[in-house]
Amino acid sequence: MNIELSSPQNEGPRRGDGEPLSEGGFRFQDAPGSKSITARALFLAAAARGTTVLHRPLVSDDTVGFAEGLARLGYRLERTQDRWSVEGRARGPVAEEASVFCRDGATTARFLPVLAAAGHGVFRFDASAQMRRRPLGPLTRALRSLGVTVIHEEREGHHPLTVRADGIKGGHVTLDAGLSSQFLTALLLVGPLTEQGLAITVTDLVSAPYVDITVAMMESFGVRVHRDGDTFTVPAQPYPAIDYAIEPDASTAGYFLAAAALTGRRVTVPGLGSRSLQGDLRFAQVLARMGAQVTLTEDHVTVTGAHGGRLAGITVNMRDISDTVPTLAAIAPFADGPVRIEDVYNTRIKECDRLEACA
Structure with a gap:
């Protein structure tokens, strides 16, 4: 998948699976299925x-x-x-x-x-x-x-x-x-x-x-x-x-929503909204707690990062959305304070020991 994040200062034509928004940001045209x-x-x-x-x-x-x-x-x-x-x-x-x-x-x-x-x-x-x-x-x-x-x-x-x-x-x-x-x-x-x-x-x-x-x-x-x-x-x-x-994959979308939060830019994923079946869409609310702006409609989710990509430290129980733990771990070092992830023992018995891999 060809992905690019754009901002109001970086507009222009795009090719691939997404398109720029007129006011800046990036929108998936064809996110992969769940x-x-x-x-x-x-x-x-x-x-x-x-x-x-x-x-x-x-x-x-x-x-x-x-x-x-x-x-x-x-x-x-x-x-x-x-x-x-x-x-x-x-x-x-x-x-x-x-x-x-x-x-x-x-x-x-x-x-x-x-x-x-x-x-x-x-x-x-x-x-x-x-x-x-x-x-x-x-x-x-x-x-x-x-x-x-x-x-x-x-x-x-x-x-x-x-x-x-x-x-x-x-x-x-x-x-x-x-x-x-x-x-x-x-x-x-x-x-x-x-x-x-x-x-x-x-x-x-x-x-x-x-x-x-x-x-x-x-x-x-x-x-x-x-x-x-x-x-x-x-x-x-x-x-x-x-x-x-098949609706788009919320776990995969989380990578790009996190990138928007980290860089101060904006990403929209159509097909993932309030009617989505997937609990991993709750990861967007984790990003909101860290300072990102989240807009959720019936048929899409948009994450806009805070100015300068400033992220706040949080403590979060991710038992129900443990597949997004590595995504949060990847941006955690950029937060202003500690990020504590709790109740995710089951990630040790995935395709690898995900906690050890993140460490």
Whole structure:
């Protein structure tokens, strides 16, 4: 992506994915789609009856790996740059035997074994060395409590693993989602494919806004999740196929919003506004606390940096928006006072130890 920040003193024609604003600043024309939403949409499309069309999906190593994993499981996909179609099936994978390499993708490595469990057959999953180190134990225990046979081939609670699937009956399950909200998301997404539906009680939950994304997207696909305190109830109800537009990625947009805050310039991202599904848009409010001016409408967000790019030090709990921690860490040394980031232990078990990487 070709990105340039402009100011009133630096106007002129621009080429690439953005355009200057007449009063100065920079506006994205075509921000990349959300990775989180693309992964969930691929699962939902595969689980739906009929052919779902996804518009403006993110094309990245993770999402392409997810799509290729679906193909290995027997799903039919057609992909162009801006439009992916998936022929879904409400009974789990078409294939009765498959081997899937999940690359570095956490959603691929956690969602696809759960989708496979709804089918019938033997499915093996492996991943990169880093993904092999990331935990799966809470999700594995939940699946086993639902009667699914999951065999970890080398280290308990980690890839590689084999799922011997014979459908999921459903019922009640208790889940610890304190290390990753993806464990809960995977079970929520598969709930409508079970015989009886699912009631999932969480004992701990991190990155809750990502679960909100999941619940909202499931409703777009015709299935409503009921929440009562720490228990989520999902009916056994087939998803219908739909056309679904992927909104821009809020985590990625955060880099450029932070750049505006730091340089005293302005950036606008269309497609990310008050109606956005993504909790990471709250990062703009973190920038506001540091002195930037934030304007949020229904369909766009604009961040304008304070004069001279002056940033105030803050203390902020980022448990729910931990994917934006490295972005804040990058601009923190320029603040007038200390920046303290709290409650983000789960960032140590991402694709790398993000806290150590930032340090």
